Amino acid sequence: MTDLLWWIFASLAIGGGIGTVTRKNPVASLLFLVMSFFSLAAIYVLLGAHFIAAVQVIVYAGAILVLFLFVIMLLNLGHDYHSDLRGGTWVLVGSLAAGIVGWALSTTFAGGIAGGVAGAGATIDASVEELNAVGAIAQPLFRDFLVAFELTSILLLVAIVGAVILAKRRV
Amino acid sequence: MVMHSLILAAILFSIGAAGVVFRRNAIILFLCIELMLNAANLAFVAFSRVAGINGQVFVFFVMTVAAAEAAVGLAIIISIFRLTETVDMKNFNFLRW
Numbered sequence: 001m002t003d004l005l006w007w008i009f010a011s012l013a014i015g016g017g018i019g020t021v022t023r024k025n026p027v028a029s030l031l032f033l034v035m036s037f038f039s040l041a042a043i044y045v046l047l048g049a050h051f052i053a054a055v056q057v058i059v060y061a062g063a064i065l066v067l068f069l070f071v072i073m074l075l076n077l078g079h080d081y082h083s084d085l086r087g088g089t090w091v092l093v094g095s096l097a098a099g100i101v102g103w104a105l106s107t108t109f110a111g112g113i114a115g116g117v118a119g120a121g122a123t124i125d126a127s128v129e130e131l132n133a134v135g136a137i138a139q140p141l142f143r144d145f146l147v148a149f150e151l152t153s154i155l156l157l158v159a160i161v162g163a164v165i166l167a168k169r170r171v
Numbered sequence: 172m173v174m175h176s177l178i179l180a181a182i183l184f185s186i187g188a189a190g191v192v193f194r195r196n197a198i199i200l201f202l203c204i205e206l207m208l209n210a211a212n213l214a215f216v217a218f219s220r221v222a223g224i225n226g227q228v229f230v231f232f233v234m235t236v237a238a239a240e241a242a243v244g245l246a247i248i249i250s251i252f253r254l255t256e257t258v259d260m261k262n263f264n265f266l267r268w
Contacts (some may be wrong), residue, residue, distance in 0.1 A: 002172070003172070005172055005174075006175065007226075008197050009251050010175070010176075010179050010250060012173070013182065013183060014182060017182075017183050017186040017187065017206055018215060020190065020199070020203065020206060021186060021187075021190035021193060021194065021199075021203065022188060025198060026199060028224035029199055029202060030202060031231045033202050033205065033206060034179070035210070036183075036206065037209060040209055040212075040213055043176060043179070044212065044213075044216050046172065047172070047176060047216050047217060047219075047220060048220070049216045049219065049227050049230075051227075052212075052227050052230050054228075054232075055231070055234065055258075056212075059234055059238065060209070060234065060237075063238070064205065064238055064241050067241055067242070067245060068198065068201065068202065068205075068229030068241065068245065071198065071245045071249065073199055073247070075198075075248075075249070075252050077196075077198065077239035077256065077258065079258060080172055080211075081252045082268065084194055084196045084199070084259060085193055085194065085195075085197040086192070086193055086194070086195060091188075091192075091193060092194055092195065093192065094188075094189045094191075094192030094193050095189060097189075097192065097253070098185040098186070098189035099185065100189050101181075101184065101185055102181045102182060102184065102185035102229065103181075104178070105180070105184060105185075105214075106178055106181045106267065108178075108238070109174075109177035109178070109180070109181065109214065112177075112218060113173065113174060113177070113221060116218075116222050117221065117222055117223060117225055120219070120220060120222055121220040121221065123223065123224075124220070124223070124224050124227075127224065136224060137213065137227055137228060139222065139232075140224055140225055140228050141231065142228065143227050144225070144228075145228055145232075148232060149188075152231075153233060155236070155239055156235065156238070156239055157239070158239075159240075159242050160208055160242065161241050162242075162243050162245040162246070163242040163243050163245070164246075166243065166246035166247055166249075166250050167246035167249045169243075169253075
């Protein structure tokens with residue numbers, strides 16, 4: 001059952017990705033990407049990362065992609081149907097580069113699996129059982145990565161200020 | 172399922188990389204970059220099954236960087252759109268000398 005669900009959501013994710021790249025209409029492209037992100041959230045659940053899945057739906061599909069949708073509609077691109085695909089050479093070179101990148105990633109990942117820690121998945125499941133989905137993430141986040149977490153807030157502050165300054169009208 | 176998820180991450184990353192090369196619409200380029208970031212997230216989550224929960228913590232940081240990148244990038248696109256009235260990359264050549 002889990003495997004069947006995995007295959008369904010994986011094909012939805014890949015289909016959404018292909019739709020994002022091929023649709024001419026930016027709004028359709030974005031909605032395909034939302035489908036892809038929802039399927040990825042489902043795959044996170046199947047991998048036992050429940051809290052990540054919730055954050056994926058709320059932050060990614062809910063906030064970041066809606067921001068993109070706002071900008072598409074603000075710039076009035078929704079009925080801009082002329083094709084913006086590049087010519088044949090670009091497509092050839094792009095497919096070749098993408099194929100090489102995918103092959104390199106797959107082989108690297110296969111090597112990474114071999115170097116894994118035995119029983120790490122069972123440890124995570126036990127930790128989720130004991131501390132709930134949020135607590136299992138919160139413990140390493142606020143112990144081992146506290147400095148990085150605080151720096152993240154500075155990054156977001158800089159991004160907010162930068163976005164406001166860049167997007168405001170000339171005075 | 173972990174290995175399958177890693178292959179899926181590689182495929183999604185390739186689709187995103189191909190999209191960045193194929194398309195000229197700046198907003199769709201950003202969408203493809205988001206797709207590549209999500210492929211990286213999927214790889215992190217899948218690896219957390221074999222290497223410990225820290226992989227899931229990294230996904231948070233990737234999401235934060237993605238949010239910051241989307242905000243700043245879209246602000247840049249809006250500001251360029253005011254200047255050129257288009258989001259087509261072929262018109263974005265004023266940094267060229």
